[in-house]
Amino acid sequence: MKNKNVIITGGSRGIGFGAAKAFAEKGANLAICATNEAGLAKAKTELEHLGVKIYTETVNVSDVEACQKFVDNAVKTLGGVDVLVNNAGITKDNLAVRLNESDWDAVLDINLKGSFFMSKAVLKYMMKARAGSIINLTSIVGQAGNAGQVNYAASKAGLIGITKTLAKEFASRNIRVNAVAPGFVQTEMTDATFNEEVKQAMLEQVPLKRFASVGDIAKAILFLASEDASYITGQILAVNGGLYI
Numbered sequence: 349m350k351n352k353n354v355i356i357t358g359g360s361r362g363i364g365f366g367a368a369k370a371f372a373e374k375g376a377n378l379a380i381c382a383t384n385e386a387g388l389a390k391a392k393t394e395l396e397h398l399g400v401k402i403y404t405e406t407v408n409v410s411d412v413e414a415c416q417k418f419v420d421n422a423v424k425t426l427g428g429v430d431v432l433v434n435n436a437g438i439t440k441d442n443l444a445v446r447l448n449e450s451d452w453d454a455v456l457d458i459n460l461k462g463s464f465f466m467s468k469a470v471l472k473y474m475m476k477a478r479a480g481s482i483i484n485l486t487s488i489v490g491q492a493g494n495a496g497q498v499n500y501a502a503s504k505a506g507l508i509g510i511t512k513t514l515a516k517e518f519a520s521r522n523i524r525v526n527a528v529a530p531g532f533v534q535t536e537m538t539d540a541t542f543n544e545e546v547k548q549a550m551l552e553q554v555p556l557k558r559f560a561s562v563g564d565i566a567k568a569i570l571f572l573a574s575e576d577a578s579y580i581t582g583q584i585l586a587v588n589g590g591l592y593i
Contacts, residue, residue: 409462515582531588
């Protein structure tokens with residue numbers, strides 16, 4: 349990864365920041381975006397000491413023009429793009445009969461449309477270079493469904509479709525497209541979403557009897573981006589402790 353240029357959405361915290369740190373530790377330059385300016389500034393400060401280039405920008409990934417502008421700025425600053433990690437995502441959970449249209453649209457816009465817009469923005473550069481790797485963050489929920497998360501499950505299942513389709517469309521240009529499907533991950537978002545009783549019930553379902561760390565997911569992302577995965581495309585790498593077998 350030394351001197352590779354990596355773009356990560358939602359890179360200021362959680363899995364996105366964990367991935368950014370893992371890439372930077374391997375010598376990759378980074379362009380990370382998020383919606384929280386203070387969070388981005390904090391992330392940049394924490395990553396800069398690793399001695400790589402860091403470009404940050406606040407971006408609403410559901411805005412196609414904002415995605416293209418961010419990618420263009422990132423490429424200009426770093427000198428190219430080798431890897432895209434589509435990590436930005438939100439949840440707005442409710443039972444299907446109670447879920448309103450705005451919450452449906454918000455989740456699909458960020459999680460699904462945002463990943464497509466970012467992929468489309470980097471593909472023109474990757475096609476010209478005839479090389480690249482795109483990694484989408486889907487979820488076990490996109491594979492198995494989950495009560496109370498119909499919008500989130502639909503967005504993550506849609507990402508699987510995007511992953512497989514783009515893999516077929518761009519393999520001839522040596523562009524690989526894969527996805528990581530985490531199970532339960534210990535992050536700020538899950539801590540805020542679930543109380544201890546719910547988390548314990550979730551943990552009992554996991555054969556390995558622990559939640560994934562952010563580092564566990566970052567290692568999977570790093571693998572798919574690396575030359576070690578040079579013959580892997582269109583695949584969904586499940587990192588869920590055996591929860592969905």
